Every structure is written in structure tokens, then in C-alpha cells.
Amino acid sequence: MKRIKVHLDKRLSETHEICIGYDFQDRIGLLIAKEHPANRYVIVTDSNVSGLYGKTFLEKLRELGLPAELLEFPAGEGSKTMDTVLALTSRLLERGVDRHSLLLALGGGVVGDLTGFVASIYMRSVPFIQIPTTLMAQVDSSIGGKTAVNLPQGKNLLGTFYQPKRIFTDLKFLETLSDDEYLNGVAEIVKYGVIDEPGFFELLEREVPAIRERNLEVLKKVIEQSCRIKKGVVEIDEQESGFRRILNYGHTIGHALEASSNFTLAHGKAVALGMIAASGISVQSGYLSLEERDRIENMIRDLGLPVRIPESFPQSNVLERLQMDKKKEGSELPFVLLKKIGIPFITKGVEKSHLEKVLEEMKA
Template sequence: MRSIKVNLDKKSLSSYEICIGNSILDRMALLIAKNHKAGHHIVITDSNVGKLHGSKLLAALKDVGLNVDLIEFPAGEPAKNIHTVVDVAGRLLDLGADRNSLLIALGGGVVGDLVGFIASIFMRSIPYIQIPTTLLAQVDSSIGGKTAIDLPCGKNLLGTFYQPQAVFTDLSYLSSLTEEEFNNGLAEIIKYGIIDDAKMFRLLEDNMEPEKIKDPVLLLKLVELCCRIKKSIVEIDEKEQGLRRILNYGHTLGHALEAQSAFALSHGEAVALGMIAAARISENSGYLESGSRERIERLIRKAGLPCRIPEYLATGGIISRLKMDKKKDGDIIHFILLKKIGMPFVNGGIDEKIITPVIEGMR
């Protein structure tokens, strides 16, 4: 099992370990019992993950002597809302949860974001642990302490910065993912290559065939590389005052597309489209040479991710969503653009006139 320490400002209070390995359930349970003591451990998961992996985790935690319960909520992005928060909080109270309880988020990014949010506000905050079960959550959302729920008018508009006590990443969970969900995670892995690691981008270009990319040794290497990139960015800029914004490469337009499609487009698919749009804006504005833009599009296509914005998403609607983005300043929409692969920068503001033809060109 590999271990990566995330060192944050208030050191002993908010620093934590990311443990990564394959089939680490028993070791994980022992480590939780030893290092994360609490009167009551409550696993919160969604209906899909609960069915597949909930009872095994519960049994492993009971085996090491913990007082454990499980709460499930409906799977999928539409459940990442205030109604689920209120419902789960009520069920926590029914189970007798108090400030001596610890929450365990077992699931993908939706579970991690929602449980982190609840942990940050339940009885003015209680600790939580992340056990990410999608590739996307393992390389991205479980690390860094961004918690969130969606509002009807946009994604992640209510949220907090609240770090978990630990992250346990077990690659064996990935074997029950659908092809589509696996590919969603590849979108975030490609993102890390684009924003920070040209060598990893090349490694992905050489190994994106389905039979190669799922090789356990390669997968472990990629997950670890991504966790190291994210942790080093979060350590410098925990609250997204500057550097951390580069992690949003592809997400400005991605979030707008995801919300405008009423989540018919998954997060990974929307981010893939957003990454292509950002590369095209970078190229059209004279920052990025065309060879790099083409490499990005080729790799995204090879990963089974979309390269075309669906016709049913009207350009005007997408632009209105962009204007609601929480990272905008006044009417200025910030995009993360590229000088080259591995070298991003935060653009001071992109005009609607530049974005519109790029969206139209991706039909």
C-alpha cells in the first residue's frame, strides 16, 4: 500500500494521508479502528455502491470492533442537493449521531462532495473519511476538501472547504465500474497530464487502448501520479486563491454543459468537451500551437470521451450558464488556457464573442 501525506497549513489539525492500494479492505478497516477512533462510525453511500460494496465494508469495520451503521441515498448527480442533505441529517439524528461520530463517504464524487458537506455543517462539523469508488473520485474529488451540493440554477453552488481525516483508495472498487464511468475518470487523468505533466500525457497517448489502460500496474501508477499532482497544488493553495484554479481546466464550460444538459452529460463527458474548448480558445488566441490542440483532441477521443457538443444544447443557454459560474468576476468569465501541454495559465477574462464560435465549431 502506498501512502501520500497531504500537508496543510494548520499541520497536525488538517493534514492527512491518502492510502492507495489494491484490495486493501482489511488493512483499511484496521487503520480506521487504530487511527480514527469515534463513538459511532456511519458509512454514507449511494444506492448503487451500497448494493455492491456496502455490506462488505460494514462487515470489515464490525470485525475490528467498531460501532457502525450505514445510510444510503439515491445514486446520481440529481441527488446532490439540499433535500438529500436534510434527509441524511435527519437519518443521522435517528441513528443517534453526535459530535463524537465519524462519517465515512463510500462512493464516487457525488457521495464524497455531499458527505463532506454534511460533515462540515452537521452539529457545526464532525470528522469524515473518504473511500472513493470511482476513478474520478480516486484521482480528484476525494482529495483537497472541496465539498458541495448543487442548486437548481447551477452546480456546486453551496459548499465548504473541509478536509477529510483520511482517504483510502482501493483500486479493486474500479472493477465494478461501467465502461462509461471508467472513461469519466480518464477525463480527469488526461486533465492532470494537460495541466501539469507532459510526460504523463505522453504515457497516456501510448497506453490509451482499453486493454492497456486497465493494467493494474499502470493504473496504480496513474492514480498515484494524479494524487501527487493534486496534493501538491492543494498544499500551496488550499482555498483556491490562485494556483488551485488550474485544476478547473475544462471545468468552466464543462460545468455549464453538464447543468444545461440536466446531467444527461456526465461530469467526465462535459469536462472532456470543456478541455477541447479551452484548447481551441488557447489556439485561436495564439497561445497554443495547433499540434498540441490536436493531440489533446485525439487523446480524448481515444479515451472514448465525446468531442462534439450535442445539438440540443443551445449556444445561448450554454453562455447564460457560463455567466452563472461561481469563478467569474462580475461579467468576466475566467478560463484556464494553455501555453503548451503541461503549462496552463488563468486567463484574465474571455469574451462571449470568442467563446461562441468555439462552441459552434464543436457541433
């Protein structure tokens, strides 16, 4: 088991650790029993993960004599709502869960975001632990303490910053993940490769076939490094007042594409396209070399992610969506561009003509 410490110095946060291993659920149970005493342990999970891992994990906790129970809600982004928050909290109340209890978020980003949100507001906050089961959650959403639910008006509009007490990342969970869900996480890994040190990008370039085959040794390295990069950024800027925005590389146009497709385009695919677009704009604006842009596009393609915007996307829709982005400051939309692979920077808006040209070039 690898341990990565996350050091946060803001008033409400504490240092915690990410524990990464393979097939170590028994050990996770033991560590929870020994190091996280509580009067009740509530596993929160979704309807898919419950059958795959939730019930056996519940048994493991009970075998250790822990007063554990399991709450589940229907799988899917559609559950990331206040309705689910209210349903969960009334079940927590029924079971006598209080501030001495511990919530365990077992699942993908939806479970993690929802459980973290509930933990941050239930009885003015109860502790929680993240046990991410998707690649996306393991390398991204479980780290950093952002919690949220969606509103009809948009995604992640209600939320808090609230750190877990610990993150247990078991690579064994990934074996049951569909290819589409796996690729969603791979896109975030590419993001880290582009915004951090070039050495990691080169490693990813070399290991494309191994990543596609889900080679365990390579995945261990890649997931660990991704966690280190994300936690490093969050340590510098926990509440996204500045530097943390570099994690939005590929996400500005990515979100616009996702929304224009009515969320039929998966997040990872949208981000893949967004990363190529942002690299293209970086070239247009005279920063990035064409050669480096091509390396990014080639890697994305070789990993099995899309590199062309489907014909069905009218450019005007995408541009309109960009105008509605919630990260907009006045009329300016912050954009993450690149000087080089490994050297991202945040700019206060890009020229519309560059945007149009890049989107046009990326048409299928």
C-alpha cells in the same frame, strides 16, 4: 499500499494521507480501528454502493469489534440536496452520533460531497474519512476538501471547505464501474495530464490502450500521479483563491455544455469537449501550437471521449450559460488557457469571437 501525504497549513486543516492500494479493504478496516478511534462508526453510502460494498465493509468493521452502522440514500446527483442532508442528520441524531464519532464516506463524488458537507456542519463538525469508489472520486472529488450540495438554482451552491482525516483509495472498487462512469474519471485524468508536467501527458498518450482496458498496473500509476497532482495544487491554494483554479481547465465550457443539455451530457464528456475548446481558444489567442492542440484532441478521441459538440446544442445557449457561470467576477469569466501542454494559465476572460469560432468548429 502507497501513501501520499497532503500537507495543509491553514488554521482549520491538518496533514492527512491518501492510501492507495488494490483489494485492501481488510487493511482499511484495521487501520481505521487502530488509528481512528471513535465511539461510533457510520458508513454513509448510496443505494448502489451499499449492496456492492457497503454491507460487506460494515461486516468487516464489526468483525473488528467496532460499533459500526450504515446509512444509505438513493444513488444519483438528485440526492445531493439539503433534503438528504436533513434526512441524514436526523438519522445520525437518532443513533446518538456525536463529536467522538467518525463518518465514513463510501461511494462516488455524490456520497463524498454530501458526507463531507454533513460532517462539516453536524454538531459544528465531526471527523470523516473518504473511501472513494468511482474513478472520478478517486482522482478528483475525494481530494481537496471541497464539500457541497446542490440548490434548485444551481450545482454546488451550498458547501464548505472541510478536509477528511484520511482517504482510502482501493482500485478493486473500479471493477464494477460502468464504462460511462469510468470515462468520467478518465476525463479528469486527461485534465491533469494537460495542466501538469508534459511527462505525464506523454505517459497517458503511450498508455491509451491500457487505460481503455483498465490495466491495473497502468491504472495504479495513473491514479497515483493524478492524486499527487491534485493534492499538490490544493496544498498551494486550499480555498481556491487563485492557483487552484487551474483545475478548472476544460470546466468552464464543460459546465456550460452540461447545463445546456439539462445534465444529460455526462460530466466527463462535457469536460472532454471543454478541454478541446479551451485548447482551441489557446491556439486562437496565439499561445498554444496547433500541433499540441491536436495531440490533446487525439488523446481524448482515442480514449473514447467525444471531440465534437452534438448538433442538438445551439451555440447561443452555450454562450448564455457561460454568462451565468458562478465563477464569474464582474463581467469577466476566468478561463484556463494553455501556453503549452503542461503550462496552463488563468486569464480574465476571452474574446467572444474566439469562443464562437471554436464552438462552431467543434460542431459535429
